[in-house]
Amino acid sequence: DTEVTQTPKHLVMGMTNKKSLKCEQHMGHRAMYWYKQKAKKPPELMFVYSYEKLSINESVPSRFSPECPNSSLLNLHLHALQPEDSALYLCASSQDGGGYNEQFFGPGTRLTVL
Amino acid sequence: AQSVTQLDSQVPVFEEAPVELRCNYSSSVSVYLFWYVQYPNQGLQLLLKYLSGSTLVKGINGFEAEFNKSQTSFHLRKPSVHISDTAEYFCAVSEQGAQKLVFGQGTRLTINP
Numbered sequence: 001d002t003e004v005t006q007t008p009k010h011l012v013m014g015m016t017n018k019k020s021l022k023c024e025q026h027m028g029h030r031a032m033y034w035y036k037q038k039a040k041k042p043p044e045l046m047f048v049y050s051y052e053k054l055s056i057n058e059s060v061p062s063r064f065s066p067e068c069p070n071s072s073l074l075n076l077h078l079h080a081l082q083p084e085d086s087a088l089y090l091c092a093s094s095q096d097g098g099g100y101n102e103q104f105f106g107p108g109t110r111l112t113v114l
Numbered sequence: 115a116q117s118v119t120q121l122d123s124q125v126p127v128f129e130e131a132p133v134e135l136r137c138n139y140s141s142s143v144s145v146y147l148f149w150y151v152q153y154p155n156q157g158l159q160l161l162l163k164y165l166s167g168s169t170l171v172k173g174i175n176g177f178e179a180e181f182n183k184s185q186t187s188f189h190l191r192k193p194s195v196h197i198s199d200t201a202e203y204f205c206a207v208s209e210q211g212a213q214k215l216v217f218g219q220g221t222r223l224t225i226n227p
Binding site for chain 2: 031048055056100108
C-alpha cells in the first residue's frame with residue numbers, strides 16, 4: 001500500500017471556526033510533512049515530523065497547529081484562519097526524514113476560508 | 115540555502131513531439147534532485163530522482179533527466195509525449211544532511227493534438 005490518504009477532500013470554514021485536517025499512511029514511514037499550495041504555485045513546506053517529533057516548523061502562524069499522535073497519523077488543527085489561508089493542503093510521508101527519500105503525497109484537502 | 119529555477123512557466127508541444135523541461139539549481143553543498151508531476155486536482159507523484167552515480171536517470175512514463183554538475187542543471191526530457199502527459203511538473207532539490215525539499219515554480223506542460 002503506497003497511499004497517503006487525506007480527509008476531508010474539501011473544507012469550507014469561517015474565520016471563527018475550529019477544524020482539523022487528517023492524514024494517514026500505512027507504509028511504515030517515519031517522516032510526515034504538511035505543505036500549503038496556492039493556485040499555480042509550488043508546494044510550500046509548513047511542518048516536518050520525524051519519528052513523531054516536530055523537527056521543522058517553517059515559521060507558520062500559530063493558528064495552524066500540527067499534531068502527530070502516532071507514526072501513521074498526522075493532523076493539522078485550524079483555528080481563527082484568515083481568507084488568505086485558503087489553499088490546497090498537502091500531506092506527504094517518507095521512509096525517514098532524509099532528504100534523499102522520495103516523498104509520497106496525498107491528494108490534498110482544498111480549504112476555503114470565508 | 116538551496117534554490118531552484120524552472121526556466122519555462124509554460125511549455126506547449128504537439129502530441130508525439132519531444133519535450134525538454136529545464137531546471138537549474140543553486141546550492142553550496144551536494145544535493146539530491148527530483149522531478150515530481152502533479153495532475154489536475156491531485157497530489158504530487160515522483161517521476162525520477164538523482165542521488166549519485168550515473169548522471170542519466172530514467173523514470174516512470176518514459177521520462178528521463180540528466181544531471182549536469184558543472185551547469186547545475188537537471189533537465190527533464192521525453193522523446194514522444196502523449197495527451198496524458200498534460201500536467202504541472204516540479205523540479206525539487208534537497209541538500210545533503212537536510213530534511214527540507216525546495217520546489218521550483220513549476221512548468222505547465224500542455225499537449226496539443
